[in-house]
Each structure stands twice: as structure tokens, then as C-alpha cells.
Amino acid sequence: MPSSKQDENISGRHPSTSLRAGAGRPLQENEHSSPIEAEFVVEPEDKEEVSENVAESGDDSQAEQAESTALAPTTALGRYLVEIRRYPFLSKEEELQLFHEYQVTGSRDAAVKLVLSNLRVSVAIASEYGHTGADQMDLIQEGNVGLMQAIKKFDVSRNVRFYAYAAWWVRAYILRYLLQSHRLVKIGTTQEQRKLFYNLKKEKSKLEREGFVPDAKLLADRLQVRERDVLEMDQRLGSWELSLDQPISKDREEGTFLDFLPAPTPRVDDTIAKKELMLLFRKKLGKFSKTLDERDEDILRNRLLSETPLTLEEIGRKYSITKERSRQLEARIIKRLREFMKAELQDFDVLRN
Secondary structure, three states, rough: OOOHHHHHHHHHHOOHHEOOOOOOEEOOOOOOOOOOOOOOOOOOOOOOEEEEEEOOOOOOHHHHHHHHHHHHOOHHHHHHHHHHOOOOOOOOOHHHHHHHHHHOOOOOOHHHHHHHOOOOHHHHHHOOOHHHHHOOHHHHHHHHHHHHHHHHOOOHHOOOHHHHHHHHHHHHHHHHHHHHHHHHHHHHHOOOHHHHHHHHHHHHHHHOOOOOOOOOOHHHHOOOHHHHHHHHHHHOOOOOOOOOOOOOOHHHOOEHHHOOOOOOOOOHHHHHHHHHHHHHHHHHHHHOOOOOOOOHHHHHHHHHOOOOOOOOOHHHHHOOOOHOOOOOOOHHHHHHHHHHHHHHOOOOOOOOO
């Protein structure tokens, strides 16, 4: 990994990194941008599906430039979005080569290219928080700082594309900015509130995937906070909705946030890799089931893995236990399975997304 001196190369001034991501502010770390701790973010699972389709580059002909000038965006955000289209996404091979240069030699140019080619990751994630009322340019800048932090931390040996890993750091920095600098500061002043702010929505989705109804009591148990704190945070966050079809500005010619989100189609090599991991996952699942007693193995097979799962009430009747006890057993099995898979599979986090 690069030294601290090499780390400084990312945020140093460079003609290419003079893109503005906030009113009068360059793309660099500031007083609010110290490395973020992952204390309240359960894990970097928010791996956004970012397309690698190359953005259209500008044409140097005078006719094209004249037309472009006539239709030029009128807002700072619009101009920024047009500017970052000049920097295409990298292929996997190009990305690995640049990381090799940066991590081995501390190449500043390599770090800058990695930042510029992934600026749209910050735009895509920042757009999800437009409903908070925060300035989009400020959110993008914080996301870009997270992007630079991700470059310092990225481990190429994990065989995960950088944009997927960087998405977590981008989101973490944006969330921290909202907690520290925006109106959300009033609901992010305690450890419990910060934990809920970062993880409530994610935990809800996880419970729904596992077949649970994510009520306040269950969420409080899973996140180890008070039930009333869950209810309060849920009420404050629940009304925030954002349509990606909403225009970036009043000038609709600048497009919508949806125009800058990635295409949903993953690369072929990523798809193949994930299928291989899934096959390995199924093999390890069989190994895990052998570590369970008869009752837990039955719950795993007929509750967690079945296409027509037993209800908690049915499990309770079968084993003469309460519905709550059935839920506790299920939660324990899920926890054991997660720990087992993390120990057995290096890329288990990739499978979960």
C-alpha cells in the first residue's frame, strides 16, 4: 500500500482535479473530511451497480462547440455533470494497472485517473439524498472525498471492481456530512441515533429478505437500541422520498438524475464470477447444515431455504415452542450461517448484494 506521502497525491492540486464539486471548492479534502470510521455502518454492502459504458467525449470541431455553448447548462451542477462525462469508466484491466502503479510506486497520475473515472459514482449516490434538502454539489464533494479515501483503502486481491467498493465509502462520507452539517444533526447526536441513521433502512430490507415483518421491536433487537428510538427515527426518515425522474434543475434540458445513474446490466466477467461464487456458496451451505442439530437443520431447510417456507407459528407447533422462541432460533441460525460463510468465503459480502 502507498505511504502517507503517496496518499497525499490524491488530494493534491492537479489540472484534472480542479473540477468543482461545491461553490468555490475544489475536489480535495477539507476540515470535515478526515477518514471516516465504520463504527456505525454495519458493513460495506452498499455496492452500487455502476455501468462501465464509456461516456461520450467532446468533439473539438468549432461547429460542435458552438452548438454545445448555445445549449450549455446554466447551473453549477449541470456544468459539473457535463464536465465529468469527459472521463470514461475504466476497464477491469485498466483499473488493475492503475492500482498497481499507485500502490507500488505511489503514482499521483494513476490516483487522479482513478478518481476522475469514478466521479459519476458520487453523483449517482448523492442523488439519492436530494430529498434531504442538502445542496447536491456539497453532497457530491463529500462523496468525492470518500472516493479518494476508497482509493487509499482498496485491496485489489479481493477481485471486486473498485466502483462497487468505492460506493460504500462515498455513501459513508455523504451520510456523515448530513449528520454533521445539515438539518439531520438534531437526530444524529447520540450513538444510538447514528447507528439507526446509518443502518435502519438496510436492516429493514435484510429482515424482509429473510421473511420477517420489520416491526419496531424486531428492529430494536437486531440493532440493539431502544424501540422508541426506532420509532422516532423511522418517523423522521420515512417521509423522505425522491423520484429519480425529477429534473436536476428548473431547466429540464439539463436532464434528470436518472440520466446519470448507471445502466443495470453488469459486465459478463462479473456475472460469471458471481455465479461461480454462488456454486461455492451452495457447497459450503451443505457443509454448514451438517454442523446443526436436527431441529436447527430442519428450520434452515424448511424455513430459510424453502420456496414455501414454514411460518414461525408452524415451527412453534411442530416443536412445542412459542412463536418468539421460533424467531430467536431462526435469528441464531442466520447469525451462525453468516459467521460461517464469512470464515469460509472471502467474497461472501459480494454474494449478499
